[in-house]
Amino acid sequence: MSMSDLEQLEERQHLLNGKKTERIIFAVTPELKKAISNKAKDKCVSMSSFISSTLVDVILRESQR
Numbered sequence: 001m002s003m004s005d006l007e008q009l010e011e012r013q014h015l016l017n018g019k020k021t022e023r024i025i026f027a028v029t030p031e032l033k034k035a036i037s038n039k040a041k042d043k044c045v046s047m048s049s050f051i052s053s054t055l056v057d058v059i060l061r062e063s064q065r
Contacts (some may be wrong), residue, residue, distance in 0.1 A: 008060050015056045 003011065028036075040050035 003060070003063060011059060012056055012065075015059070016052060 011016045036047055036050060043050060045053070
């Protein structure tokens, strides 16, 4: 069963708007860090916000399957 657009929006807000208390630390190549930095700058957001938003996009897309 797929989520409606409204349900997806509500789930996206729930995942992104909560109090940020957890940290995930992972290693990346300098090239990946630069690519993430460039995309974040293009969207006028922090790298952390860009990564979080991108992960939520993937999670919601996968939940549609």
